[in-house]
Amino acid sequence: MTDSVTITDNRTGESIEIPIDNGGVDARQWSKLLPGTWFFDPSFSTTAAAESAITELDGENGILRYRGYPIEDLAENSTYLEVAYLLIHGELPTQTQFDEWVHEITYHTFIHENVRKRFMEGFHHDAHPMGILVSTLAALSTFYPDAKNIFDPDSRHKQIIRLIAKMPTIAAGAHRHSVGMPFVYPDNSLDFCSNFLSMMWKVAEPHYQPDPVLVRALEVLFILHADHEQNCSTTAMRVVGSAHADPYSAAAAATSALYGPRHGGANEAVIRMLGAIGSLDNVDDYIKRVKAGEVRLQGFGHRVYKNYDPRATIIKRTAYEVFEVTGHNDLLDIALKLEEVALADDYFVSRKLYPNVDFYSGLIYQAMGFSTEMFPVLFAIPRTAGWLAHWLEMLDQDSRIARPRQLYTGPEVRAYAPIDARS
């Protein structure tokens, strides 16, 4: 048996043998046999758009690893900033490397006053925080013109530090603006997650000290969301980056992709669904409606995972820890019952529908006091590390500009008719 496929053009009888390498075939070989005939793959569900050494995802077996480290191990033992270092540099840092990394990020958390005063305060009072985040990120490129030097290692490093460091500051600022609270400056004596919570919730106390259980929960959620290989926003980052745009503009594009409810908004849909179900007595009826195709069981199913999403297992545990601090939430009981009923039902089992990362994450964010509008923002903060790791990898692969082809289905050539001659 050879690890290859043979493609034959039945019109000419010509064949080409293409090796199967790493589970894929090089589609560029195909164009040698059939120039001008394209693979039709809208939504890229059967296309590997890149070779990547960052995240391994095996959806059949419920496996997720960053740079070879199982997600369970990282969630148990690591911190978001250490994971960010791992994603970007490929290895876990030594103590000295880590101290330097944390120091640099901590001292780049402030944003230019003009960004805060002129940009962020200029948004309408009810502006969605995700819209503020997208626009502010794009605006940052004008404050750092050196960001255009994408092949200068020092400049790259500086922008990576700035982006990771400033995301929580912008995110919290967007929230404060939307609720009419004054902006809170970063407190560099706090760790990354505590500092974010301080910028979110500080009122008049001289030094905000968040609950350590909630800080750890946020840390775990940030680790779980830091990367997920070639998802929609990461693909946006790579595609825009392939045009050699600066990383702020590319990250703004990636954040825009995450703004879409199909990508960053599913946990909000879960909260709405649990609220609409309202009580344990209504769970069976809701499941019946799901099976009749009237509604979807939000937070269930995944394009890639055909097994329990490993992140969901970790998040479920974290939810219990958070509720110990924040108090009981009836919606958790409804979620647990939904899961129990669904996992015992052939409709869900036969379709391999299991809880995904969003099934429990919204409940945790809600219990911690975040508004639903902030859910995608909370996704964007840690995903920045993943986006940047992919951006670097793409640039180092010396990739060509992303430029897919199309199958044209429009009209044949026709002559322009003056307006009074048109019917």
Ligand code: ACO
């Ligand atoms: N509830 C009920 N039925 C479902 C669900 C669900 N949540 N998900 C899939 N199905 C059914 C479909 O109706 C279909 O059944 P059929 O074969 O009888 O027609 C079958 O399972 C396959 O579903 P597809 O829609 O083809 O699966 P796809 O891979 O395209 O969709 C998706 C994946 C979008 C995540 C889907 O499962 C879904 O809508 N889930 C709910 C929303 C959600 O939780 N999204 C978050 C995903 S995680 C993330 O992006 C961070």
